[in-house]
Amino acid sequence: MASPCxxxxxxxxxxxxxxxxxxxxxxxxxxxxxxxxxxPKRQLTKLVYPLQELELYLDPDARPDLHLRIFDPSLxxxxxxxxxxxxxxxxxxxxxxxxxxxxxAPDSSRPEVCFIGRSxxxxxxxxxxxxxxAPEVEVRVSKTPGHTKKMNFFKVGKYFILVDMPGYGxxxxxxxxxxxxxxxKERRNLxxxxxxxxxxxxxxxxxKIAIEMCEEFALPYVMVLTKIDKxxxxxxxxxxxxxxxxxxxxxxxxxxxxxxxxxxxxxxxxLLKCFIVNIIGNLNDSNFR
Numbered sequence: 001m002a003s004p005c006x007x008x009x010x011x012x013x014x015x016x017x018x019x020x021x022x023x024x025x026x027x028x029x030x031x032x033x034x035x036x037x038x039x040p041k042r043q044l045t046k047l048v049y050p051l052q053e054l055e056l057y058l059d060p061d062a063r064p065d066l067h068l069r070i071f072d073p074s075l076x077x078x079x080x081x082x083x084x085x086x087x088x089x090x091x092x093x094x095x096x097x098x099x100x101x102x103x104x105a106p107d108s109s110r111p112e113v114c115f116i117g118r119s120x121x122x123x124x125x126x127x128x129x130x131x132x133x134a135p136e137v138e139v140r141v142s143k144t145p146g147h148t149k150k151m152n153f154f155k156v157g158k159y160f161i162l163v164d165m166p167g168y169g170x171x172x173x174x175x176x177x178x179x180x181x182x183x184x185k186e187r188r189n190l191x192x193x194x195x196x197x198x199x200x201x202x203x204x205x206x207x208k209i210a211i212e213m214c215e216e217f218a219l220p221y222v223m224v225l226t227k228i229d230k231x232x233x234x235x236x237x238x239x240x241x242x243x244x245x246x247x248x249x250x251x252x253x254x255x256x257x258x259x260x261x262x263x264x265x266x267x268x269x270x271l272l273k274c275f276i277v278n279i280i281g282n283l284n285d286s287n288f289r
Contacts, residue, residue: 095103095138111191169206227264
């Protein structure tokens with residue numbers, strides 16, 4: 001369910017947009033997100049806040065078993081977060097290095113977020129979508145499951161590092177366990193793990209093993225539901241309710257809100273960017289106001 005803050009921020013945008021240019025004076029935003037802000041209200045809400053489309057069914061008052069905690073940034077916050085992912089002369093976004101062992105990982109004090117999921121869950125496609133404002137950054141996407149064989153590190157300005165982990169399951173690297181478990185357990189600057197789940201398939205047995213690993217290591221993690229463009233509204237709703245119930249009853253370290261996204265039509269991508277920036281604590285950085 002969307003909180004009153006979200007509704008008010010959307011309403012405030014449409015009130016402000018009556019006067020041309022006044023929104024841009026309030027905060028800086030990329031050309032890409034400026035186009036998003038010009039969308040009709042219903043389209044904007046569906047693109048930026050995809051859970052709102054299912055608001056009636058996800059209402060905690062109607063479903064007391066869900067106990068959702070809502071991440072409800074304003075459009076201003078989302079616009080600022082967009083700029084962290086936009087490559088400029090002062091904000092370089094680039095591939096840093098790859099590693100098959102933690103000892104080979106770049107030595108950095110910057111906070112890190114990592115993305116993990118089973119093979120063919122759409123992890124590389126999602127990361128490519130997150131870096132859409134930095135097209136020179138090469139994120140290799142393949143239709144062949146298990147394409148990513150190493151931990152790939154990407155530097156996002158001076159602020160944080162994003163790590164693309166190998167997929168588990170089909171065609172996973174032979175040393176996957178040693179590589180990934182060691183990183184998750186010992187990487188001191190890891191701030192949050194994003195565990196990707198296919199919204200069409202739901203939580204698989206292999207996903208449950210990954211979840212158990214995060215729980216065992218007491219990692220703070222987030223479930224991101226990928227490929228929501230491939231599901232009907234009814235099927236997506238069913239999956240969200242089932243997975244949300246799983247999060248509420250079977251996990252301790254998982255953030256209590258799901259993040260449904262589509263790397264194809266960018267639904268939910270802007271909100272996920274804002275969540276990442278919020279985690280690393282730079283949302284109010286004066287460089288991006």
